[in-house]
Amino acid sequence: MVFTDAEMPEMDGYRLTTEIRNDPRLRGLYVVLHTSLSGSFNESMVKKVGCDNFLSKFQPDRLVDVVRQRLSLDKATV
Known part of the structure; x- marks a missing residue:
């Protein structure tokens, strides 16, 4: 699992x-976008690039x- 911000240098x-x-x-890595950005453009980009989850x-x-939730899913697949 990786958390990333939308805006980074x-x-x-x-x-x-x-x-x-x-x-x-890395393709199967669970990616969460954690950002202060919001709105339909951001939601569209999250889907377009394949983020698994989005948190403001x-x-x-x-x-x-x-x-x-992610840890529970990983335990269920073991």
Whole structure:
């Protein structure tokens, strides 16, 4: 699992997710975009690049929920 922001120096979270999805070694990595950006454009980009989840900043309870849900799914597949 990786959490990324949409806005970062050098490479934004959309580009990072695209790179992850294009790399066969990382393709299955669960990607969560955690950002202060909102709106339909951002939601569209999240879907376009293949993020698994989107969280707006800062919602600590939701952040914990995403991690717990993902850990539960991983345990169920073992």
